[in-house]
Amino acid sequence: MISLRAYLDDWASAQGDRAALAATLNALAEGAAELAGLIAEGPLAGDLGEVVGDSRDGDGQKLLDRRADALFLERLRAAPVRAALSEEQAEPVALQPGAPLVVALDPLDGSNNIAINAPLGTIFSVLPAGEEGADPAAAFLTQGERQLAAGFVLFGPHTVLVLTVREGVQTFVLDRARGEFHLTQRDIRIPEHRREYAINSSNNRFWPLPVRAYVEECVAGREGPRGADYNTRWLGALVGEAYRILLRGGIYLYPSDTRPAYRRGRLRLLYEANPIALLVEQAGGAAIDGYHRILELVPESVHQNVPLIFGSQAKVERVAHLHAAGVPQAGQRPLFAARGLFRS
Numbered sequence: 001m002i003s004l005r006a007y008l009d010d011w012a013s014a015q016g017d018r019a020a021l022a023a024t025l026n027a028l029a030e031g032a033a034e035l036a037g038l039i040a041e042g043p044l045a046g047d048l049g050e051v052v053g054d055s056r057d058g059d060g061q062k063l064l065d066r067r068a069d070a071l072f073l074e075r076l077r078a079a080p081v082r083a084a085l086s087e088e089q090a091e092p093v094a095l096q097p098g099a100p101l102v103v104a105l106d107p108l109d110g111s112n113n114i115a116i117n118a119p120l121g122t123i124f125s126v127l128p129a130g131e132e133g134a135d136p137a138a139a140f141l142t143q144g145e146r147q148l149a150a151g152f153v154l155f156g157p158h159t160v161l162v163l164t165v166r167e168g169v170q171t172f173v174l175d176r177a178r179g180e181f182h183l184t185q186r187d188i189r190i191p192e193h194r195r196e197y198a199i200n201s202s203n204n205r206f207w208p209l210p211v212r213a214y215v216e217e218c219v220a221g222r223e224g225p226r227g228a229d230y231n232t233r234w235l236g237a238l239v240g241e242a243y244r245i246l247l248r249g250g251i252y253l254y255p256s257d258t259r260p261a262y263r264r265g266r267l268r269l270l271y272e273a274n275p276i277a278l279l280v281e282q283a284g285g286a287a288i289d290g291y292h293r294i295l296e297l298v299p300e301s302v303h304q305n306v307p308l309i310f311g312s313q314a315k316v317e318r319v320a321h322l323h324a325a326g327v328p329q330a331g332q333r334p335l336f337a338a339r340g341l342f343r344s
Contacts, residue, residue: 004029004161004172004181011165020080020100021126021148021165027079028103028124029161029172031072032153033179035108038067039120039155040176049114061088064114068107068122076103082129083136085302087271092136092302101148102129102139104271109152110237121239122153125275140302144274144295151275152239160184162243164282169246190285192312194249198233198241206257210290210322214253238267242276242310246283251311253319255290265289265307269299273308286316290323 005026012018038045048067051060069088073095076084082099083092087106105124113120126149130139151163159174161181169188172181197218204212218230233250235241241252256265267273277287277294287294287310297306309319 002183004163004183007170007172007183011167024076024079024081024101024103024126025149025151025163025165027075027081028072028105028122028151029181030179031075032122032159032161033174033181034075035068035071035122036153036155036159036174036176038071039064042117049111059112062108062111062114064120065108065111072105072107072122083139085137085140085270087268087303092140094136098132100129102127102136104140104274106268106271109239109272110235113236119235119237119240120155121237122155123239123272123275124152125150125271125278137302140270141299143298144269144277147274147278147295150278152242152279154239154243156240160243162188162246162279164279166278166282169279169283188246188283190246190280190283190312191249192314194312195228195230196233196244196248196250197230197253197315198235198245198250199253199255200234201232203257206259206262207255208257208290208323210319210326211253211255213322214319238272238276242279245285245311246279249312251309251315251319253309254307255309256307265305267306267308269294269297269304269306270302273306276308276310280310284313285311286313286320288316288320290319 008022008025012022048064050063052063052066053061065088069086073084073093077095080099081095081101081103083094083102085092085104103124103126105122107122109121109123110119125147127139127142127147149165151161154160161172163170163172170183171185173184174181199215217225221229245252254267256263273294280287289307290309309316
């Protein structure tokens with residue numbers, strides 16, 4: 001088996017300026033291995049789901065959120081990273097002056113799942129640091145297209161690291177006994193024809209019409225415009241949804257909606273949408289905010305929210321078409337009347 005370290009060493013040897021990125025990715029993997037051990041202890045490590053502070057998403061900062069944040073920041077201090085932007089910090093944290101890279105991360109995705117032993121994860125994005133002496137936030141306020149690497153870790157029955165260094169998507173599984181990740185899959189490609197969609201349907205009364213229309217097409221099943229039955233999925237953790245779609249296909253939708261706190265979406269552009277979008281595109285899929293490609297968005301602030309829709313290319317294109325074309329008022333939807341159209 002090929003270890004992550006060996007994989008990155010081989011990759012870095014092909015180009016001299018890759019060593020810093022390889023070292024940073026190894027530091028993130030070491031942090032993930034340590035966090036996996038803590039998560040595996042569950043209640044034996046204390047009440048990791050205890051709310052210990054406020055959070056920007058309104059769910060409350062959990063004890064495990066705080067511990068995961070501290071753990072990754074400690075690992076990154078020893079890596080060639082100038083600054084780290086964490087969901088758990090109000091501003092970027094300065095690390096090594098003059099280092100060539102910055103890292104944006106969500107240390108613990110899905111923290112509402114802690115108490116019920118459901119999927120958790122870590123999401124990260126690595127960017128060039130830019131000019132020395134510049135405002136640390138400036139390096140993060142750039143298009144996701146400039147990411148050098150991105151990935152996520154899914155803490156489930158086994159711990160898996162999904163990684164891209166812009167040369168396709170690879171997966172690595174944690175050997176808990178040795179504390180290291182090993183390559184298990186190369187060059188993942190998202191299947192096109194899986195009949196699954198992931199969305200929190202309890203919010204349907206708040207959705208924009210194009211999203212409501214797309215979901216109605218799926219719900220209509222074989223009698224509807226898709227001519228096929230669809231299944232719904234919802235895990236409450238972005239990493240779990242992304243991993244399933246990378247392996248099986250389908251589509252994920254977390255749109256903006258009419259509630260004041262959700263009008264610009266709920267997920268964070270820099271450390272959730274951007275890294276997931278890069279992984280998805282590298283695997284042959286697509287990721288949009290409804291109207292625009294995620295990786296082309298220019299951030300206005302480090303914790304900016306965005307809608308996120310990603311998955312199989314044709315499915316995402318269908319949602320984009322509904323946004324671009326506009327959707328007639330209820331009861332006046334000729335696009336949906338002809339069975340057999342738009343079956344992606």
